[in-house]
Amino acid sequence: MTGMLLAPRTTSDTFVSAARAAGVPAGRHAARADRERRLSADVVEALVEAGFSRALVPARHGGEATDFATLTEAVAAVGEGCASAAWIGSLLAYTARFAAYLPAEAQAEIWADGPDSRLVSSLVSTAATARATDSGWHLSGTWTYASGVEFSDWALVMAMVPGADEKPQARFFAVPRSAYRIEETWDTVGMRATGSHTLLVDEEFVPTHRTCLMDDMFAGRGAVSDELRHSQPTFAVNGLTFAAPILGAARGALKLSARALAEKTARGNEPSETQRIAHARAAGEIDAAGLLLTRAAQSVDRARATDDVLVRNRRDCALATQLLVGAVDTLFRGGGTRSQSASDPLQRIWRDVNSAASHMVLQFEPAALAFTRGPLDAARAEKSS
Structure with a gap:
């Protein structure tokens, strides 16, 4: 803590x-x-x-x-x-x-010691088990990609358990720092400093009150809090979680590019029209992505997300990510050999943005299919009626 x-x-x-x-x-x-x-x-x-x-x-x-x-x-x-x-x-x-x-x-x-407990989470496990008892669960497993786990106070992890009808259902478990070990497994091309290592739990007893159903969480129901931000379906907001860091990184890349162009001009080495056009295009794409993310965020600040808002937000976060990746790629190429130096910050941003954009939440294809599913289902229903 x-x-x-x-x-x-x-x-x-x-x-x-x-x-x-x-x-x-x-x-x-x-x-x-x-x-x-x-x-x-x-x-x-x-x-x-x-x-x-x-x-x-x-x-x-x-x-x-x-x-x-x-x-x-x-x-x-x-x-x-x-x-x-x-x-x-x-x-x-x-x-x-x-x-x-x-x-x-x-x-x-x-939050016994205040609201600044550091929480991490992982949904990804290849070997997680939870055995039910009268008062809770005995939890064991290995969870990967637990970003920030090295400085965490608590972890929220997922395991499949039998439901009321014996069908498997996903349940979240909250475990304190004393209950899990960390295995350093995160060694990637980009986003290297997130420390998204592996979290291990071995036969830890988790009382029932430290668990909840993942379906309730994802649907935005069952929260003890009655605040609007705690009643939003997960898919209405989780794209913002991962797209916002990319937006910031792209803005940082744009500032580096602008500085490089200004320095060239000050030295009497005018940037080419191609470089200036590429910079302007990247700036426009970054602005457009920011507007998409702002609209998505404001929509869930105003009211609980409808199904239409949910799929639109999911689409917009994925599309914004594509725009940001394209913009940073353009700026990186425009930097020439300078940007490819291991000491140049633009190459780190380029690696980070492309790595972060690979997160499954930010993939455009499933978001696009979800966005078009409703209208197509309605058209099929109308045709069959």
Whole structure:
């Protein structure tokens, strides 16, 4: 636990400003974090102090009244300095939103020392078992891609259990840091500093009150909190979780490109028209992606997502990601051999953006199929009536 109680924040500008301030040390340490495959303790503390860990915590436990649009902009602000730090900041916030679906007793345990507990989660397990008892479950398993696990206080992990009709159903389990080990397995081309290592649990007893059904969480029902942000279906908001860091990284790449063009001009070496056009196109694509993500966030800030909003948000987050990848690719190519130097920050951003965009939530094809399913089903129903 951090044991840190922070002064309450009441405005979106304050949070975004704090996030931008956290992005300064994140950017300063980004190259080192990439080499060492972990964020420094100072950067993690800066993210906590900025308010990411408490952003979506229920108000009854000291959480902030942060809306999704503000959180998206705050994550992007950090991402301008370091995509991995932004990824962790985003997951600190959104994993706490998951914990709002746990029973009240579990929430009281998780946030007993204040709203800044550092939560991580993993849905990915090749070997997870949960044996039921009268008062809970005996949990064992191995969960991969647990971003930020090295500095976590609690973990939310998923295992399949028999349902009422004996059909398998997914259940989330909350386990404290003392209950799991970490195996360092994350060694990738991009997003290296997220520390998305493997989490291991061996025959840990998890009381019933520290569990909830994944279907309830994904559907946005059953949360103890009655706040709107805790009643949104997961697919209406989880694209924002992973697209916002990419948005910030792309903005950072654009600033590097603009600086390079300005420096060339100052030296009397005018950029070519091709370079200027490429920069303008990338800037437009990044702006367009930002507008898509802002609309998605604002839609779930206003009201509970309908099915139409859910599939549109899923589509828009995936499409925004494609635009951002294309923009960064353009800027990277435009940088020539300079950008390909191992010491140049643009190549790190290029690796990070392409790596982050591979997340399954951000794939356009399934999002597009989900978006078109409703109208096509309606057309089929009309034809058969």
